[in-house]
Amino acid sequence: MSGDGSRDPVSGDGRGDPVGGWGLRGSRPGDGVAVAGVFGAARADMRYLPQLHSPEEHVGFFSGVVLPTSRVTVAEVKGEVVAFSAV
Numbered sequence: 001m002s003g004d005g006s007r008d009p010v011s012g013d014g015r016g017d018p019v020g021g022w023g024l025r026g027s028r029p030g031d032g033v034a035v036a037g038v039f040g041a042a043r044a045d046m047r048y049l050p051q052l053h054s055p056e057e058h059v060g061f062f063s064g065v066v067l068p069t070s071r072v073t074v075a076e077v078k079g080e081v082v083a084f085s086a087v
Contacts, residue, residue: 027072032063034081035074
């Protein structure tokens, strides 16, 4: 985190400049749909787990619970969220 409380971007070269079009950054309030999409895509391959929630419920959970209350880092490729970590 920077001195002003905002999250500093971290990217492939460690200087904040994306290398090969990819980078890491702190989540933004509007990332809920993208993060829920990544979550849903990962779970789609886990056919052994029961489907308990709809994609819309995932968006609501990530937008309303996870992003506001957790430290979430997203990985982007060419501006598209492709992965995330929530702590």
